[in-house]
Amino acid sequence: MPSHPSGQRSQQPGTLLDKDAGNQPVKSDIVRILLAVATEAGFPPSEWLPEGLLAIDDHGQIPSLLGYAQACAIIRRAVQDLPIPDLGLRVGIRQDVGHFGVLGLAMFSAQTFGEALRIGIRFAPTTGAMLDLSVQEQAPTAGDDNENAGVAICARMRHPDSMIEAFLCEELFVSCINLCRGLLGSGFAPQRLEMAQPRPAYAADMAMLLGCDIDFDCAENRAFIAERWLRTRMPAHHPDSARHTLALCETQLPPSNAERDIVTAVERLLRLRLGTHPRETEIAAELHLTERSLRRRLHAANTSFREIHDRLRCEAADAMLATSTATVADIGTSLGFSDPREFRRAFKRWTGAPPRPRRATRKSHAARDAHFDQSNT
Template sequence: MAEVKYIGSTERIYPLYKLIPLTAHLAANDITEEQALAGSGITTTHLSDPYSFISRQQVTAVFDNFLRLTPGRASPLELGASFRLTDYGFYGYALLSSATVRDAVNFGLTYRELATPIVELELDESGDAAAWIIRALPDFTLHEAMERFVQEYQSGILLSLHKSVSGNAFRLSSASFAFSAPAGAAHYHSVLNCPIEFDAASTALRFDKTWLERRPLGSHAITFQLVQDTCHDMLERINGGRGIVGDIYRHLLSQSGQFASLEEMAVRLGLHSRTLRRKIISEGSTYQKIVDEVKFKLASTYLTRTEMTHESISERLGFSDASSFRRAFKRWTHLSPNDFRKRP
């Protein structure tokens, strides 16, 4: 399993997941995207670009704008609860297709860097109920209002994810928050639908442990293996690919099946194609080598984890026909796709 080295708060390695509900809410309240993104270094173009990556510092800059633009008018808890599993891309599909909810939880914690972490999460099973404990990230200092915001927001996201994985029958048994009750706290009860304690020692969401052993609504072994392998590759690149090669790798993996040319990738990265080529060479690679590596990782996954035909794989990877795919695979591995698939 890939382990993640320390990631600074300014490193732009995260997708835009955490910002989707906020920008949608602000737009519904006649607040422009330019106002929502002011001072963050994120543009309106980035919001519609699946290849854009941002830092934790940029995320909290948008959160600060949200607090400033909607004082007392919006609930972070409700916003988090509006989050959709599909907003998390490959990561979300892996949660949904896990064998059990416990497996989904273990996956979520292992690959949490793919979900733009804004808090520290721990699942505590030492008591009668399972409990999500939500704490501040030790390396990411926030002001008091922001700390409260992210804990509420994450609480809503956790509830939404559980309901997406287990169905609307999922219920919390109780919740506690490490801050005082706000004026008009009725929305806490309407969203969480359980007993709530404020001024508690920690922020926690508790639920019956038996939920952990149930099958998610979309449990599917092959789908899970496919998206887990992709998430593993993405996590490896977060760990070791911080340069331009890592940026390209993440872009290609985030939109598997769509392989941009060097010129198209240069546009996405805001560089001239000659500059991009020089940067890639300086890191000891070539653009074609990066594309081939991504295609090989995906092809080897399809061959070993699925019954997909050569024709289907070649189409998925952008080859003109199955023969072209077979020749490329033989060049990469010195094995035919059939021989590779038969390996123990």
């Protein structure tokens, strides 16, 4: 798709788990809204989301928390398979002050917008934000009468994955500017935006929605806020409410989740051995644990050795089907399957479809996206 070209990604799907953020829990709001947008566009989850990737109950509800890597995998699948190039914008525009919960109230209660902005960045994890945010002070340049003074809000992925980075940045900036307009009024707009992604076909719509100029193919993803906005006093400032809501925000921060360390360690060892069909006892020995201790610690992290192994093999297989010309049998062999039939059965169990139809679907979508690119140039 125009905003997330597969040729741009710096890593293959699955590498989001190379570090310890893979098992960090995040609120599922972004995924929930994404599913709603896709369904309303005529693409219910049953048509594009692999079985087992996300638990959806009989009422269409999903868990309130997801693993960071799980959420990334769902978004990646949507970006790859859905013909909705401006998906990030559509998800972001649906979020207003109410979607930010207690954090929105804490920002309302701040003394100035600058203080509210820093509160929002500090407690962004309570809202399900999937990017790491930081503030960069922007000093005025000589002779500009403070026109360029203010701050830049920088958004970075925890681990680079340009397949979904554009979606996450578009969703973040649109939803946050919606929030700021809820706090300050409809006249709020950033000075400008810098986006790392290539210029998409819908760039003009994005600029109109955000109310500012946007530069693409930049080194970072940044929103620039003028000093005059930072000095603006919040109309609903109340010291007692501010203290109370900040205390609530503290309680809602995600746990450090020490259990994810063992999951990360297992993932790293398994990724090095996907072609050798490693046993749980071997991985436990390398971690200086008994097999029973490893099982207990993985259970405490709400997962298991088999679940991690299957997930990594599924991600690797899907990536190879999409990006390589290797035969299905060769892909199975590279993942430790001695019998191609065994690999086909496993892949269907993981994704709900056999490998060959899955590869054909991916090629069809790639051709469709290429046609979309040409029609928008």
